[in-house]
Amino acid sequence: MHTCKTSARRKALKPITPSNQSLTAESYARLRDRVLQNPVAQDELARAVSSLPSGQLSLSTAWNAFGSKPLFSNMALTTAGLYTQAWSAGLFPSMEEFLSPEWKMSYLPLQKRGWRADACFHYNRLTVDELRRKLKRARYPSVSVSRLYAMRSAARWLDQRSKGAGAAEFKIGIDLGRCADVKALRQEIAPLCATLGIGWGQTTVFHGLVDAGFEVIKPDIHTTRTLAYFNALTKSEAACHKTRNYLASPNGPANVVHAARELAAKVTALPSSNGKIHREVDIVLLYASAHDVMLSF
16 A cells, blocks of 8 residues: 655635626626637537536436546646546546455545545555556646545445446435525535545535536636625625635535526526526636636626
8 A cells, every 4th residue: 555645736816806796697698708708618618518418317427427526626727627638538447447446445534634645545556556657648637546535435425326226217316406595505415425525525516416417506716706706695705805715614615506506597598508507607607717707897
C-alpha cells in the first residue's frame, strides 16, 4: 500500500457585491443572450443538454451521471474540462473495474492531515500509479486517491442499489416533488450524502443528480455568485463576499439549488435546450460568473 501527500489549489475569486437587480424572466433572457455570445458557453450548453439521459434511468446511465463527479469537486473549470474529456475517452476505471479487488481502498484519518491527503488512504499503489501514468501519457491531469475513493464509493452504492432490480427498473431514490423549500431539499439528499460518504458533500451529490436528469443545478461557486449578485439567495451579500464559506454552511448548497429551481419555474427554455430548463439555467448561471458577464448588468 502506498501513501503520499496531495493538496487542492483554490483560485482567488474576484470581489463582488450584490447589484440592485433581480432575476426576472426578462433579465434572465438578457443574461442568457449575453452568456451565449461566447462559443465556449454555447458548446457547453449543447453538450450538457445532449448528455442528459432520456427515458427510464438505467444502471449504466446512473454510473455515467455519478461516477465522475468527485473529479469536479473544488476544481477549476479548465481542469474540470480536461477531466470531462478523460472520462469520455474511457481513461478512468469502469464501474465493474472499481468493484474489483485491485481497487480495494480504505480510509484511515490522520491527525494534522486533511481528508483529501493520499496519506489518509490505504490502496493498491500499482493500480493507482498505472492510472496516473495513463492520464499523463494522454496529457491529462493526475488524480488524487481521495477522488478515486469517492468514485469507487459511487460504484459500490450503485451496485448495491441495483441488486434485485432489473436494469430498466433502476431508481436513485430521490423525490424532488416533495421539496418545496430549502429544508426539504437538504433533507431529501441527506441520506444519499451519508451513504456515499467521504468526498460526497451536498454540492457533489447535486451535481450527480443534475446529470441523472433531476430538476436541480450544481451549486458551485459560480452559480452561487451569479444568484447572489442578483439578490436571489438568503444572505446574498455573504454569498458574494465569502462564496466558499457560504457553500460550506449547512443550508448553502440547498439555498442555491432552491433559488435556481424557482428561477427555472418562471422562465422559458431556448428551443435548442429541448425543454431542459434546469440544465440551461445551470449553464447560464455558471458562465455568467465564470466569464464575468453578470458584471455588465
